[in-house]
Structure formats: C-alpha cells, structure tokens
Amino acid sequence: MKVEELLCLGNQSLHKDTTKLLLATILDLNPLELNLHLNDLVPSNLVLKFQECLKSLEKGEPLQYALKRTNFYGLEFYVDSRVLIPRFETEELVANVSKYIEKYFNREIKVLDLCSGSGAIGLTLKSLNRDLDITLSDISPSALEVALINKEKLNLDVKLVESDLFTNIKDKYSIIVCNPPYIAYDDKEVTDLVLNNEPHLALFAKNNGLEFYERILSICENYLEDKYLIAFEIGYKQKEKVLELINKYLKDVSVITKKDMAGLDRMIYIFKNINVSE
Numbered sequence: 484m485k486v487e488e489l490l491c492l493g494n495q496s497l498h499k500d501t502t503k504l505l506l507a508t509i510l511d512l513n514p515l516e517l518n519l520h521l522n523d524l525v526p527s528n529l530v531l532k533f534q535e536c537l538k539s540l541e542k543g544e545p546l547q548y549a550l551k552r553t554n555f556y557g558l559e560f561y562v563d564s565r566v567l568i569p570r571f572e573t574e575e576l577v578a579n580v581s582k583y584i585e586k587y588f589n590r591e592i593k594v595l596d597l598c599s600g601s602g603a604i605g606l607t608l609k610s611l612n613r614d615l616d617i618t619l620s621d622i623s624p625s626a627l628e629v630a631l632i633n634k635e636k637l638n639l640d641v642k643l644v645e646s647d648l649f650t651n652i653k654d655k656y657s658i659i660v661c662n663p664p665y666i667a668y669d670d671k672e673v674t675d676l677v678l679n680n681e682p683h684l685a686l687f688a689k690n691n692g693l694e695f696y697e698r699i700l701s702i703c704e705n706y707l708e709d710k711y712l713i714a715f716e717i718g719y720k721q722k723e724k725v726l727e728l729i730n731k732y733l734k735d736v737s738v739i740t741k742k743d744m745a746g747l748d749r750m751i752y753i754f755k756n757i758n759v760s761e
C-alpha cells in the first residue's frame with residue numbers, strides 16, 4: 484500500500500494529526516515530511532505494524548503503547564502496558580539531578596532509582612554519566628522485565644533489583660531519585676486514557692497519595708551515605724504535605740522545591756551535608 488492509502492485508512496477512525504504522527508513514527512519520518520512521500524510504497528511489514536497500531540488505538544490505548552516506544556530525554560524507550568509511560572515532567576527531575584551531580588558529587592557515586600518502572604530515570608542518568616553506579620528497583624517483576632529490555636536496547640550497565648521499596652536493598656547510596664505512585668484513590672482528575680491503560684500499581688497510593696513519601700522518608704537514611712540527595716517527583720498539590728513529612732523524619736537537611744514547565748509544584752530535592760547554593 485502507498486503512504487496516501489494508509490493515511491486515508493487511518494483517518495477513518497483517528498484524528499488526521501494522530502494518523503500522521505503514527506505513520507510518520509513507523510516510517511521514521513518527521514510528520515511534515517509525509518506529504519513528500521504520498522506515492523511511496525510502504526513495505527508490507529510496516530503496513531502490518533500500522534494496521535496493528537490502528538487496532539490498538541481504536542481500542543483506546545495510548546499511542547506510546549500502540550507503538551511500543553516513547554521518547555524520553557532524547558532516548559527511545561520500549562514501553563507497554565506493564566509500565567507507566569514516562570512523562571515530560573519527569574525529564575525535568577532527571578535534568579536537575581544531573582545538574583546536582585555535576586555540582587555537588589563526584590562521578591562514581593551510587594544512585595538508586597526507586598520505583599523505576601521502565602527505567603527512564605536511572606537509564607537516562609547513566610546515559611548522561613557512564614561513571615555512575617546505578618540501581619533500578621521496582622516491586623513489579625513485569626516492570627523490571629521492561630526495564631531490562633531498555634537496559635539492553637540502550638546498552639547501559641545498571642543493576643536491577645526487585646524490591647518492595649527498601650526490602651531487598653542492601654547498599655548505601657549518595658542519591659535516591661524516586662517518582663513513586665502518588666495519585667489518591669479518589670482523585671477525579673485522572674483521565675480515562677490513563678485509568679484504563681496504565682498499571683494502577685504505578686499510579687495510586689494510600690493516604691491521599693502520600694503513602695510512599697512517608698514510607699520512604701521514615702527509613703531512607705538507613706540506605707543513604709552521610710552526604711546525600713533525595714529527589715522526589717510529587718503531585719502538584721502535595722508540596723506542603725511532603726514538606727511536613729520531611730520535617731517529621733529528617734533533621735538538618737536543606738530542601739529545594741521546584742515547579743515544572745507548566746508552573747506546577749512538581750519536584751522536591753532534599754540535601755544533607757551539602758552546602759546548597761541556589
């Protein structure tokens with residue numbers, strides 16, 4: 484089939500921009516370039532892939548699961564329904580952690596990506612700095628299978644540990660970076676696309692979404708060096724509550740909160756024995 488015919492087929496059930504994005508991604512083209520290739524014949528394996536993706540999208544799956552890939556921080560990650568689709572705001576968490584590593588740590592430190600899902604955070608940090616000793620840890624064996632696919636696909640040397648938070652963690656780390664499940668069970672803002680497709684284990688947490696922050700903060704110092712950084716992604720309404728938990732469990736720390744590009748409170752950085760200068 485030709486590019487033009489596939490676009491017509493897709494447009495029967497999808498918005499035309501979605502069809503273009505889907506086909507362009509499968510053909511490894513920029514969507515704007517498609518118009519230059521309307522009469523090109525598409526190889527049969529890619530026609531099949533396009534038809535399979537169409538079926539997934541018609542069933543209401545996210546584009547990233549249909550394509551089995553997503554871009555995070557310029558890297559291509561494999562994703563499917565075993566893991567949360569990494570979000571743009573998490574790229575900001577990675578960018579800041581990377582900046583703080585440069586500023587406050589030496590390059591061979593141990594970093595724990597707790598609740599690692601697809602591995603987006605830990606693998607990206609490793610790709611930015613190959614000297615880091617990185618461990619990805621998640622309670623979900625199937626999420627770890629996806630992280631393993633990404634570790635191999637990106638050819639990055641990281642450790643994978645199946646663990647309910649710190650249960651199977653034995654080392655001490657200089658940095659713990661964590662994007663835990665943080666959505667309250669009764670949150671009404673979660674879209675059907677998310678609710679019906681992404682793993683609930685990755686989304687929801689008890690105690691108004693605060694469960695994991697409290698569980699982590701109450702024992703994390705057993706798994707941290709004397710000089711440390713904890714970097715959390717948070718729900719945009721959770722800043723004050725997480726700050727209260729930090730005050731409850733940690734002494735003599737410096738805390739920086741940051742907003743994401745949308746202007747929402749989204750990240751908390753906790754430093755111990757570091758002279759923070761920003």
Ligand SMILES: C[S@@+](CC[C@H](N)C(=O)[O-])C[C@H]1O[C@@H](n2cnc3c(N)ncnc32)[C@H](O)[C@@H]1O
Binds near residue numbers: 573597599
């Ligand atoms: C919000 S997702 C984050 C995934 C990934 N770090 C990212 O930013 O895209 C949370 C992850 O926490 C994991 N998780 C849930 N409960 C956990 C627990 N008790 N211990 C460790 N990981 C857990 C889920 O399996 C899921 O992969």
